[in-house]
Amino acid sequence: MSRAIELRSLLNRTPLGAFRWQVVLSCWLIAVLDGFDVQSMAFVAPVLAPLWQIPKAVMGQVLTAGVVGLLVGSLLAGRLCDRYGRRPILLGAVLLVSAGSLLSSLAADVTQLIATRVVTGIGLGGVTVACLALTAEYAPDNARASVVTAMYVGFPIGGSLAGLVAAPLIAQFGWQGVFVLGGLAPLLLILALWRSIPESLRFSALAGEAPERVGAILSRIAPDYSYQPGDRFVVEQAPAGRARLSQLFSDGRGLGTVLFWFICFANLLVLYLLINWLPSILKQANASQAAANLAAVMFNVGGILGSVALGRAVDKLGAVRTLTVGYLLAAATVWLLARADGGSILAIIALAGAGVMGAQFCVTAVATTFYPTEIRSTGVGAALGFGRVGSLAGPLLGGWALGAGMAPAQIFVSLAVPMLACGLATLLLAGAFGARRVVEQPGVA
Incomplete structure (x- = not known):
């Protein structure tokens, strides 16, 4: 006898168990190692610049190279994940990160380093999109922001690890040691996780995968479910593999798409x-290298705590209220950095990390709830891809500002402006979510 199994309903009424936490943990571990790779160049730069006699403006181009790859990787991965699945793109992206980082350790000049950082960035962009989509689709609706954010904090944890181990690695093995570790660790991890990372249940059902395979995974999630021949798995959206960018602006999603793009752009510019x-800015303010690295670690620690707190608040209090508070916190603390002294600067840097980094991770988690399954990766990938333009501008502007002799206080005051704009933009998100619901459920205010 044929049964219709509605996946969303079943996933929502089943508590998060060992299997789903295994998925989140796998993505979290990948995020930790990729966060290490994202920030490794920031700790190598102060050592490599004088060694290779690289001007600050040129070093800004080196730092931007990885972000160029992130932009390309985010845009490509969004489309590829919706067409071929989350799992193969995630595994392939991790391998690309590993290859790019190992090649970075072999670079002999600035041109080669830029090229290898682009390759690494493409992999990192793919990892981010695939991890977000996979985690979101295994989480229940009422805890999605918390679960996605819990996974996403792996990135700043990896950045913190980079700050802690970069100095001893460079002292022992030279700057190349940072990239060797950043390349070998993801490779070893992916070999360990190859069998434990599943495909998204919703994608599998939409793509017409064999029902017994979907049922086997579902039985590990829901103790009260047992697969029977003839079971059909129902997903509330249209068939997969047909996602188009134009769908991001249809069915009441246009305003929300524009807002998510703007917020990601401004937030990622500052981030x-x-x-x-940050280490170089603080060194210009006469901080020691050790103190500058510690400040960068505190920024990541604040990002970790802020991400968890804001993600939980989104599920309890709503997205708009939470994100607005987060961005106002970011604007205030970045502005206060211009006036902080030695006794308070680490605490303010941690609060700035909670606002700037925590809000970015949180807004990405919120974006996964805005788009339906068949265009979720495309929607999140496009928002991150557009945001990567801000990521490109940020390192370039930082290099230009330092090269032009702009005082650290002036830099921090300038960065408070885009964070305030993000706070204002989040106030409009309520209307965007409302417009989408009215179109999806006519007659519902």
């Missing part, structure tokens, strides 16, 4: 400027 240049 990547600080990720890449």
